[in-house]
Amino acid sequence: MAAETAAAPDRLDRERVLAWLQEYGVYAAVLALLAFNILFTPNFLDVGNFRTQLVQVTPIVIVSLGMALVIGTEGIDLSVGSVMALAAAVVVLYLGYGALPAIAMALLAGAVAGAAGGSLVAYVGVQPIVATLALLVGIRGLANVLVPQLVEFRNPDLIALGSSSIAGVPVIVIVAAALTLAVAFLVRRTTFGRHVVAIGGNRAASELSGLPVRRTLLIVYVISGVLAAVAGVLATARLQASDPTSLGLYMELSAITAVVVGGTPLTGGRIRVLGTVMGALLMQLLAATLIKHNLPQSWTQMVQAAIILAAVYATRERGKR
Amino acid sequence: MTERATSATPIGAGLPQPAAGPDAGSDQPGVPRERVSRLLQQHGALMVLAVLVAFGSVAFESFATTGNAASVIVSSAFPAIIAIGMTFVIISGGIDLSVGSLFVLGGVLAAYASPAGPVAALALPLAVCGLVGLVQGLIIARTGMAPFIVTLAGMLGVRGLMLAVSDEGATTYLVEDPIFAALGQGGLFGLTWPVYITVVLALLGMLLLQRTGFGQNVYAIGGNEDAAALMGVPVARTKVLVYLMSGLLAGLAGVLNAARLSSGVTILGIGLELDVIAAVVIGGTLLTGGVGGITGTMAGVLLMGVIQSLINQVGNLTSAVQQVVSGAFLALVVVAQRLLSKAQGIN
Numbered sequence: 001m002a003a004e005t006a007a008a009p010d011r012l013d014r015e016r017v018l019a020w021l022q023e024y025g026v027y028a029a030v031l032a033l034l035a036f037n038i039l040f041t042p043n044f045l046d047v048g049n050f051r052t053q054l055v056q057v058t059p060i061v062i063v064s065l066g067m068a069l070v071i072g073t074e075g076i077d078l079s080v081g082s083v084m085a086l087a088a089a090v091v092v093l094y095l096g097y098g099a100l101p102a103i104a105m106a107l108l109a110g111a112v113a114g115a116a117g118g119s120l121v122a123y124v125g126v127q128p129i130v131a132t133l134a135l136l137v138g139i140r141g142l143a144n145v146l147v148p149q150l151v152e153f154r155n156p157d158l159i160a161l162g163s164s165s166i167a168g169v170p171v172i173v174i175v176a177a178a179l180t181l182a183v184a185f186l187v188r189r190t191t192f193g194r195h196v197v198a199i200g201g202n203r204a205a206s207e208l209s210g211l212p213v214r215r216t217l218l219i220v221y222v223i224s225g226v227l228a229a230v231a232g233v234l235a236t237a238r239l240q241a242s243d244p245t246s247l248g249l250y251m252e253l254s255a256i257t258a259v260v261v262g263g264t265p266l267t268g269g270r271i272r273v274l275g276t277v278m279g280a281l282l283m284q285l286l287a288a289t290l291i292k293h294n295l296p297q298s299w300t301q302m303v304q305a306a307i308i309l310a311a312v313y314a315t316r317e318r319g320k321r
Numbered sequence: 322m323t324e325r326a327t328s329a330t331p332i333g334a335g336l337p338q339p340a341a342g343p344d345a346g347s348d349q350p351g352v353p354r355e356r357v358s359r360l361l362q363q364h365g366a367l368m369v370l371a372v373l374v375a376f377g378s379v380a381f382e383s384f385a386t387t388g389n390a391a392s393v394i395v396s397s398a399f400p401a402i403i404a405i406g407m408t409f410v411i412i413s414g415g416i417d418l419s420v421g422s423l424f425v426l427g428g429v430l431a432a433y434a435s436p437a438g439p440v441a442a443l444a445l446p447l448a449v450c451g452l453v454g455l456v457q458g459l460i461i462a463r464t465g466m467a468p469f470i471v472t473l474a475g476m477l478g479v480r481g482l483m484l485a486v487s488d489e490g491a492t493t494y495l496v497e498d499p500i501f502a503a504l505g506q507g508g509l510f511g512l513t514w515p516v517y518i519t520v521v522l523a524l525l526g527m528l529l530l531q532r533t534g535f536g537q538n539v540y541a542i543g544g545n546e547d548a549a550a551l552m553g554v555p556v557a558r559t560k561v562l563v564y565l566m567s568g569l570l571a572g573l574a575g576v577l578n579a580a581r582l583s584s585g586v587t588i589l590g591i592g593l594e595l596d597v598i599a600a601v602v603i604g605g606t607l608l609t610g611g612v613g614g615i616t617g618t619m620a621g622v623l624l625m626g627v628i629q630s631l632i633n634q635v636g637n638l639t640s641a642v643q644q645v646v647s648g649a650f651l652a653l654v655v656v657a658q659r660l661l662s663k664a665q666g667i668n
Contacts, residue, residue: 076469078595120652120655120656124656124659124660125659125663126655126656126659127608127609127655129416129469129608130598130599130602130608130651130655131652131655133595133598133599133651134599134648134649134651134652134655135648135652136595136648137595137599137644137647137648137651138644138645138647138648138649138651138652139648140641140644140648141640141641141642141643141644141645141646141647141648142641142644142645143641144639144640144641144644145639145641145642145645148639148641249591253473253476253477256470256473257473260470266467266469266470267467296484296485296489297481297484297489298481298482298483298484298485298489299481299485300481301477301478301480301481301484302477302478302481302482302485304474304477304481305474305475305476305477305478305481306474306478308470308473308474308477309460309466309470309471309474312466312467312470312471312474313464313466
């Protein structure tokens with residue numbers, strides 16, 4: 001890459017470098033960080049450490065998948081953190097009926113929350129940022145009303161979901177991987193995925209060509225709500241406690257960061273599912289690296305800020321704005 | 322109702338918003354329906370505020386007391402100062418997510434610098450927060466990157482900076498200087514100085530927005546940036562100034578809050594940017610840019626304070642219930658605004 005830059009002084013090649021960065025920058029950054037850690041961080045290749053990192057990043061990955069779809073429609077979903085909290089609250093409320101019904105209710109709650117935001121955006125025409133801001137505030141409150149303080153639970157099935165592994169891989173990570181594949185399939189191989197990208201690219205044209213714009217938007221927000229609920233349930237299962245007060249705080253920002261760093265432009269019309277996952281991994285790996293090398297949290301946040309700016313700068317040239 | 326309780330309304334009501342709205346071009350005398358909806362859009366928050374204050378005074382004995390009114394107004398002053406800057410940003414078609422972090426950083430820096438005297442306690446945080454606003458404005462104006470993401474990065478970076486200044490949040494600097502502390506705690510007629518500062522800043526903001534070329538430029542950019550650029554509006558300069566102002570005001574609010582609390586508390590300000598954006602939106606400023614005003618914003622901030630106070634009056638309701646009400650109210654407001662905008666033919 002360095003050679004490419006050196007050999008390309010004129011503008012056209014600079015654009016090519018930026019295009020390359022947008023396309024593969026996040027993968028290159030993850031690889032570089034991995035290489036750095038393998039060389040300089042003691043015990044980095046330890047299986048336990050690897051597993052911890054993966055388990056920690058899982059909720060962000062799952063939420064980011066939904067966020068990527070929403071951002072692909074030129075929208076944004078600020079309510080995801082609160083929906084996680086709502087799912088955490090609902091799942092312990094219904095745990096008396098068994099783990100599966102409780103999880104189903106939590107996912108339903110996520111779908112309803114997503115439908116609320118989606119109908120405001122799709123049918124009333126409210127801007128996504130305010131519609132989901134109202135939900136961020138209201139749903140966090142609702143979750144706290146349902147479960148006012150931290151509740152620990154002893155349901156063995158739910159605890160197993162959070163802590164067991166299949167062939168050494170935590171179940172949580174398997175779920176996240178399966179969801180990633182499902183969303184990637186949805187985006188690349190289905191009509192619905194085409195519609196989502198088309199709407200984000202040019203909504204007016206999509207309407208004129210007869211695409212079901214409103215229905216598609218509604219479904220996108222429902223998917224985002226359900227995925228946030230999945231993340232909330234998994235995080236609750238891992239914590240073995242429901243904590244609606246603090247679960248998912250600032251999750252919307254982490255998810256937006258993952259999506260943007262992964263190369264999906266905020267202007268819509270393009271969705272990079274694997275890039276999004278890589279974006280989440282990159283931010284996690286970065287935080288872990290800085291902590292392992294005894295750099296304080298303040299540094300982590302400042303470096304993350306710089307990476308967000310760099311990523312958006314790289315994706316900007318080919319975006320619309 | 323005591324005088325103090327009603328004094329909430331005149332802050333905005335005292336200054337008539339010019340009937341010919343700033344959204345030039347759409348202010349020909351329209352059909353009555355359009356005029357009504359525009360009136361509702363601009364002054365709806367004020368009307369709801371008046372209704373709620375009247376309702377609260379009748380329903381709860383302890384609502385319309387001097388003490389309660391003063392506490393609502395005093396605690397609204399800090400978000401109000403930030404909301405003035407946010408109103409400019411949103412009218413210009415942008416958004417500023419960094420204000421919550423800047424609010425905290427301003428407070429911490431003020432307390433940190435306070436041993437060197439009141440001037441230092443004001444100058445250091447304002448210089449740093451202004452610089453952050455300036456840099457964000459430059460990035461947004463020069464590179465064309467989305468304000469949402471630039472100020473999101475700003476929010477993270479500023480929080481990191483704040484943690485770095487305060488030994489990762491472990492050190493809470495105390496305000497040593499009595500003159501500086503008096504700035505936040507002293508006052509006149511039962512209201513502290515920050516309230517008066519807020520009123521002055523709101524008046525200045527209104528003048529700037531309604532009566533100067535700069536204000537017209539802000540509206541023009543928010544209404545249609547390309548058209549504004551073609552008309553020769555200095556788009557980049559205006560944007561930089563708007564974000565600079567927002568940073569300065571968020572820092573100032575933090576400074577005053579540190580003076581009020583006598584310390585630079587590091588754990589405040591989480592989610593403050595969203596509260597402020599909600600207040601601005603409730604006040605009738607459209608997130609699409611080009612429409613809005615300071616009067617409505619002040620009404621929006623007070624409205625949120627009054628709702629909180631009313632919920633406290635109801636008794637043993639928790640802050641969670643308050644969040645549910647605020648969220649539902651915000652949803653209601655944005656739906657109403659959307660319908661009003663449609664009636665006016667704004668898209």
